[in-house]
Amino acid sequence: MEKIVVVGAGQAGASCVAKLRSEGFTGKITLIGEEHVPPYQRPPLSKAYLLGDMELERLFLRPESYYAENGIELMLDTRVDAIDRADKKVIAGGMTVDYDALVLATGSVPRRLPAAIGGELPGVHVVRTLRDVDEMAPGVVEGRHALIVGGGYIGLEAAAVCRKKGMEVTLIEMADRILKRVAAPETSDWFRALHTRHGVTIREGVGLERLLGDDHVTGAILGDGTELPVDLVIVGIGISPATSLAEAVGIEIDNGIATDTQGRTSDASIWAAGDCASLPFRGERIRLESVQNAIDQAETVAKNILGADQDYDPKPWFWSDQYDVKLQIAGLNRGYDRVVVREGEGACSHWYYAGDTLLAVDAMNDARGYMIGKRLIEAGKSPDPAFIAEASADLKPLLKG
Known part of the structure; x- marks a missing residue:
């Protein structure tokens, strides 16, 4: 070699x-x-x-x-x-x-909007590369209107940044709820409430009919016929x-x-x-x-x-930052049949189970819940869901034995 x-x-x-x-x-x-x-x-x-x-x-x-x-x-x-x-x-x-x-x-x-509905108009952006963001940045200006297409984590992160910059923000999601592909309804509800508190208008179950404008995007017609003024479009559709x-x-x-x-x-x-x-x-x-x-x-x-002959055994974890919220995700929630909600002071975590088996944890400003959940999943341990639901229960002893 x-x-x-x-x-x-x-x-x-x-x-x-x-x-x-x-x-x-x-x-x-x-x-x-x-x-x-x-x-x-x-x-x-x-x-x-x-x-x-x-x-x-x-x-x-x-x-x-x-x-x-x-x-x-x-x-x-x-x-x-x-x-x-x-x-x-x-x-x-x-x-x-x-x-x-x-x-x-x-x-x-990144998937892009079709040219036939205005996807190639100046002012329409995706978020993937340094060049993408450098081209977008001059349009992220206080008082302007941003349309976010797609309610996944990329779209929600973009919405948070635009609001921090003082923009008016509308986010549309064609599915009946944000984060549908990647998270439980409980997590969707939590982040919908977060963004609503920060002034984002979220429209679920609504697609994009077409964008308006000649030399630059100026508006959007949504699938339900609503027409919006738009100065900037950020596309986060996967x-x-x-x-x-x-x-x-x-x-x-x-x-x-x-x-x-x-x-x-x-x-x-x-x-x-x-x-x-x-x-x-x-x-x-x-x-x-x-x-x-x-x-x-x-x-x-x-x-x-170089000859190690080693299998790759992934330990999935992910994160997202939105406003003052740190979301940390451990495991994969595929196949879950129930979600246990654990509320804490300024923190919350959602624990995904398939039967009695712990699959994944979504932790919002809950670093301890994330850390313990991650270690439990990686060790193949599944605590009693009723115990997890007790907000006052100390999770740390679960790691012993």
Whole structure:
């Protein structure tokens, strides 16, 4: 193994190359990214960075000098045009880069509104890259009207930032409640109340008919016929795994680039990690769209390229910041049949059960509940739901034994 190429200079790609070096790999490493800046954190983009509370350099995962100092060739502003599996070459930016092992850490792409309803009008934005947020920022101005399309976590975070900036905000969600795809009704209710208190108008069960404007978005007609004045639109209707490179060369795709438990694709010389990769997990194939998964999966792939023969066993956790609320999520709530609500002073947590088995916890400003819930889930322990519901019950002893 002499040459390793990583395509995608996001969290997964950066974690992979760093791990390769820290594990002692001395061969050539090439990290190829389409953006013009070195790998950076994405979560703060729509929060601290958009608010102006974080400088650009603080977004960077590592100083740009790190890559040269560690013998990592960093090819920025470079698009990979093709992969030659037979000769083990990547064609990028008019150049050919040889590999012995190739890692696809291509991430995901945001879904956009169709051009036919005004999705390409200036003033309509998605939240994914630094460029997206830099283009959006001048329009986030006090007194203007923002329309948020989509009631998932990206949409809710965008709504919170716009309100903090003094904008009038309307959020529409086509489903009958916000967060329907990812959370229980109890969590939807909690965040609906939070945003309503902060002045966001939430319209559930309402889609977008079309946007209005010629040179810039000026309004919106909703599915129920309501017409709104609009100066800025932020679209948060989900993401899709970036699989086009893999698809073009016949690598197996199954809700992402399909990998085995070690991160290897259907080509033994090609690996995948991060948002673009789907992996076997508890009898099904899933993708985990989170920073921690990108780091852990990419580091496991790096070790396996070097011969570790290690299965990746994810421990899912996620977070979201909205106003003064820190949401922390442990586990996956798939298959839950009841939710136990635990109320505390200034804090709340929702515990998901399937029968008597604890699956996941949504913790709102409840760091202790999150920490204990996470450790219980990872240990395969399921406390009595009635005990969890007792607000005065001390959860810490649950970790013993």
